[in-house]
Amino acid sequence: MKPQAPHCQSCQFKDSSLFKQCHLHELEELNESKCFNSYKKGQVIFHEGNRPLGIFCVYGGKVKVSRMGSDGKEQIIRLAKKGDTLGYRSLIDNTKYTASAIALDETEVCFIPATEFNKLVDENVKVSTDLMKMLARALGDTQDKLIHLAMKPVRERLAEALLLLKSTYQEEGKTPFSISISREDLSSIVGTAKETVIRFLSEFKEDGIITTHGSEITILNPEKLVKISSMYD
Amino acid sequence: MKPQAPHCQSCQFKDSSLFKQCHLHELEELNESKCFNSYKKGQVIFHEGNRPLGIFCVYGGKVKVSRMGSDGKEQIIRLAKKGDTLGYRSLIDNTKYTASAIALDETEVCFIPATEFNKLVDENVKVSTDLMKMLARALGDTQDKLIHLAMKPVRERLAEALLLLKSTYQEEGKTPFSISISREDLSSIVGTAKETVIRFLSEFKEDGIITTHGSEITILNPEKLVKISSMYD
DNA sequence: GTCAAAAACTGATAAAACTCATATTTTCCG
């Protein structure tokens, strides 16, 4: 069964997205201009260096936004989940994408063309205000990441990354939290080498904080992760 | 002689600041609500953890925006110069300051109260659009910093930091570029230890890329710094 | 200029993290 494109007016993120303050007729127009797409694990939603043609609303799945170094090393800047908006920074700044968005799972995304997006932002002050707040929040988050990368050792950053995955992707009530993620991707979040991540994960396993089955990591004791991650805060 | 508070309508940054698209009557109002202040080297303009009460427009001098770790280590997030705007992120996001702004030099700053700032943003779409672009640019810059911190070794980041200082603070035509900056501050930009910075600076000196007299660093060969900083781009 | 404090510098050593090599397990395709 193919995933169906939802109508914007009945989208489950209608009241929590960037467009939560839109009028019905705006949602109607949005719906007509949008374009629904599915991506398999590993597929590229947009690519570093390309010109943005619109924004993306994640309808389902998991997305990493990351930048590739010339040595093939990747750094993940952001993790996105259903309900999140992607690619708006480049569009507003009128620059090429500085990072790529890649599906981590089977992912569904609505594309909204730049013209429609700009029109909405121009015409509805509430949308532009929300967008501004979104940018401000994203800036704060990125500054936090920068600080932590500069000041915390790998062990603490790894604990933090696991908590980020949990807070981002845990479905309500589903405890304990489990996620399937490659050690490579995890190391690209933390900003370290794959082997280093594996070593600290082993340590966390010995301490009963997590268990793993293949690439699946289950967080048994999030409180301990909080303690580790904020050891020197 | 005390520095004089400039009138907003004749401010030298009238046409390049966030308020470049304001009407005369808006500048008039801005001028009446603003508050001019001077800060000596080391003085705090706003402090991490406090609630923002407005925004700051740098009229002259140099400012570092930085965050303090519990271990006393500092990370500099941003360098500001005359014409720059400070403290807007927290105000928009409605959060406490997550970093402090500290004068690196004798610095003059105009404070604009939140009520006045919000009024302007609400009433003038051009101001809010410019503000949005400013946020988008700041987000892009911070993402760049994050990537470089994660992927480049100290030597390259130091070269980059020196180029940042040059591009930020070089007065037109004044070559070669010189700046007085403590090794401590420089290490807080790079995200490394003071001694490590000193060692690489010594190396740069041996290679004839820079010279130093006390805390004054003169960049003799910026091209070489560019090469070093982008060694693996 | 003089002197004390602060900052820059240097060296030795230690710690953290990376790389490379290799073994083991998991995944998944036929």
Added chain:
DNA sequence: CGGAAAATATGAGTTTTATCAGTTTTTGAC
């Protein structure tokens, strides 16, 4: 279900960077 490919896991050795201790130079007040 079997087997190859991919990913996880572990070990050894190296590099990078941090820390600590000490010396020299610079700075700024008197």
